[in-house]
Amino acid sequence: MKGMENFIQKVLWKDVLISCLFLIMGILLLVSPKDILEISSYFIGALLILNGILYLCDVGNGFSLFDPLIMGILSIIFGLVIFIYPTLFINMVPILLGFWFIITGAVKCRLAFILKGVNDGDWVSMLIMAIITIICGFLLVIFPNMGAISITIVLGVLLVVYSIDSIINGLIVKKKIKDIAKALKVR
Numbered sequence: 001m002k003g004m005e006n007f008i009q010k011v012l013w014k015d016v017l018i019s020c021l022f023l024i025m026g027i028l029l030l031v032s033p034k035d036i037l038e039i040s041s042y043f044i045g046a047l048l049i050l051n052g053i054l055y056l057c058d059v060g061n062g063f064s065l066f067d068p069l070i071m072g073i074l075s076i077i078f079g080l081v082i083f084i085y086p087t088l089f090i091n092m093v094p095i096l097l098g099f100w101f102i103i104t105g106a107v108k109c110r111l112a113f114i115l116k117g118v119n120d121g122d123w124v125s126m127l128i129m130a131i132i133t134i135i136c137g138f139l140l141v142i143f144p145n146m147g148a149i150s151i152t153i154v155l156g157v158l159l160v161v162y163s164i165d166s167i168i169n170g171l172i173v174k175k176k177i178k179d180i181a182k183a184l185k186v187r
Helices: 002-031 033-057 068-084 086-117 123-142 148-175 177-186
Strands: none
Touching: 002 033, 002 148, 002 177, 033 068, 033 086, 033 148, 068 086, 086 123, 086 148, 086 177, 123 148, 148 177
16 A cells, blocks of 8 residues: 555656646746747746656556556657747647646546545545646647737646646645555555
């Protein structure tokens, strides 16, 4: 059981770290969207590469809510593409982040239902935040052709929402880590 708790702690730490970095970026995008837009491509590329490396470190641990090898490779590929073609990234920002939000929102929905299985009342708030994240992701994918500055401002707001969602979910998971580990062990 301790191994499962340690695994969940590690995943939780990674998610909170990435969320805090996204929160910083979201605030910067709101404060100075035009200047930050160009710089942000390299920042997000670095975040994706870091995220991919952290996922690859989880390969072979025996348990995952998703396939860490696939998530790690995709994250690193997207990060490298951003470094090589930053202008392309600036045009693709809404679509890429939209898919990111959809995927992570789906993973958090699954985690919310795991919490529901252990009769935890916090699962509802986690599910609501995950659904909001998925909706934000779909909005980014469906409406990518808005002006760059307005997209940057909207992206700043969405990054702040996503980051707050991840940090709240992280606190919920941390509070219920033993129950989650027990529920996952049973499966």
